[in-house]
Amino acid sequence: MPTLYVAVTNHGFGHATRAASIAAEICRGCKAEGIPLTLIMATTAPKWLLDSYLKGEYIHRPVSFDVGVLQSDSLTMDKPATLKAVQDIQSKEDKLIAEEAAFLISADVDLVLADIPPLMAKIAYEAKVPCWMMGNFGWDFIYRHWGEEDPAFWTVADWIGDCCGHAERTFRMPFHEEMSAMPNITDIGLTGGTPAYSETHLRQLIQKDRYSKGQSLSQADIDALPDTEHTVLLTFGGLGLATIPYDAIHQFPDWQFVTFDRTAPELPNLYRVNDPAMRPVDWMIMCDRIFSKPGYSTFAEACLLDKGVITITREGFAEAEILINGIQDYAPHRIVEAQTFFNGDWSFLTDELLPPRKTQKLDKTGRETIASTVIKRLNA
Numbered sequence: 001m002p003t004l005y006v007a008v009t010n011h012g013f014g015h016a017t018r019a020a021s022i023a024a025e026i027c028r029g030c031k032a033e034g035i036p037l038t039l040i041m042a043t044t045a046p047k048w049l050l051d052s053y054l055k056g057e058y059i060h061r062p063v064s065f066d067v068g069v070l071q072s073d074s075l076t077m078d079k080p081a082t083l084k085a086v087q088d089i090q091s092k093e094d095k096l097i098a099e100e101a102a103f104l105i106s107a108d109v110d111l112v113l114a115d116i117p118p119l120m121a122k123i124a125y126e127a128k129v130p131c132w133m134m135g136n137f138g139w140d141f142i143y144r145h146w147g148e149e150d151p152a153f154w155t156v157a158d159w160i161g162d163c164c165g166h167a168e169r170t171f172r173m174p175f176h177e178e179m180s181a182m183p184n185i186t187d188i189g190l191t192g193g194t195p196a197y198s199e200t201h202l203r204q205l206i207q208k209d210r211y212s213k214g215q216s217l218s219q220a221d222i223d224a225l226p227d228t229e230h231t232v233l234l235t236f237g238g239l240g241l242a243t244i245p246y247d248a249i250h251q252f253p254d255w256q257f258v259t260f261d262r263t264a265p266e267l268p269n270l271y272r273v274n275d276p277a278m279r280p281v282d283w284m285i286m287c288d289r290i291f292s293k294p295g296y297s298t299f300a301e302a303c304l305l306d307k308g309v310i311t312i313t314r315e316g317f318a319e320a321e322i323l324i325n326g327i328q329d330y331a332p333h334r335i336v337e338a339q340t341f342f343n344g345d346w347s348f349l350t351d352e353l354l355p356p357r358k359t360q361k362l363d364k365t366g367r368e369t370i371a372s373t374v375i376k377r378l379n380a
Contacts, residue, residue: 008043011068016045020053074237189363
């Protein structure tokens with residue numbers, strides 16, 4: 001029975017969801033070929049999040065070997081705390097490698113798939129297990145941009161490059177930086193989940209929600225809800241935002257908004273998703289606009305479904321510039337300054353989205369490419 005160990009960087013929810021979507025595709029492929037796979041998901045991401053993508057059995061191993069960026073919300077970064085945390089991992093490197101390499105050996109792991117904790121490549125190398133990396137950027141890319149403020153980040157970036165050099169190969173996703181520290185790069189298409197619910201089901205949820213808020217609706221009103229031409233998904237990552245000016249929604253009484261923020265206020269045209277089994281991608285099918293911060297998983301899933309994206313800017317995070325450039329190339333879009341968003345002027349919602357700058361579409365088979373390659377390796 002082959003064993004696959006999927007290691008996820010300890011940063012937000014985006015890496016965990018894209019890794020889980022790929023792991024789910026691998027599980028489907030193994031089942032179709034009669035391969036009894038053992039899957040280990042090595043991540044501190046909550047199990048309910050993984051379960052929203054992974055429907056079969058797997059082992060959840062809540063360990064982490066990097067920190068990504070320490071943040072209080074999806075936009076606010078603590079660089080000094082991040083540096084201290086990474087340096088702490090460096091100081092424990094030998095111990096971390098020895099302990100997790102021993103686990104890989106004891107669990108008889110055949111392949112490590114990492115998104116994209118750099119130390120995992122060294123751990124797998126120590127255990128004599130092949131390690132395949134996947135992602136659209138490396139943490140060395142993020143930290144190196146902060147070296148002008150604190151040269152210690154350059155030292156950390158060099159260490160990350162050395163770690164990644166122990167991997168066997170790399171799957172590079174769209175919206176990527178050069179990833180020069182990664183070995184044996186294969187460019188692939190978009191990755192992400194597939195909507196699990198019908199538009200009809202989602203419409204019914206919103207209708208029930210409006211009834212529960214005491215609105216008196218005629219059958220004609222019910223039949224018209226929600227008007228997908230005016231439905232906006234608000235999704236700002238697993239950490240959310242500290243302050244979202246929901247009062248701006250009052251400017252659009254005929255529009256329907258959907259949010260995963262359970263602390264959002266009760267508003268007639270704002271639906272709060274409380275079911276942990278539901279994901280942003282499930283709601284994208286009925287929304288013509290996705291309103292987000294820059295994030296690979298959100299952008300990729302929107303592009304998979306050919307949806308328009310409105311994104312706010314994000315200063316000081318190198319990946320954001322690449323993502324924003326990429327979404328302008330490949331999707332209907334609108335770029336909004338973060339301050340405009342936080343000031344509550346959402347008039348940009350009524351503006352037409354700008355067409356993509358490029359005519360060619362992104363390949364949509366990245367998830368399948370990784371899965372088929374992994375299954376072939378496991379079945380060799």
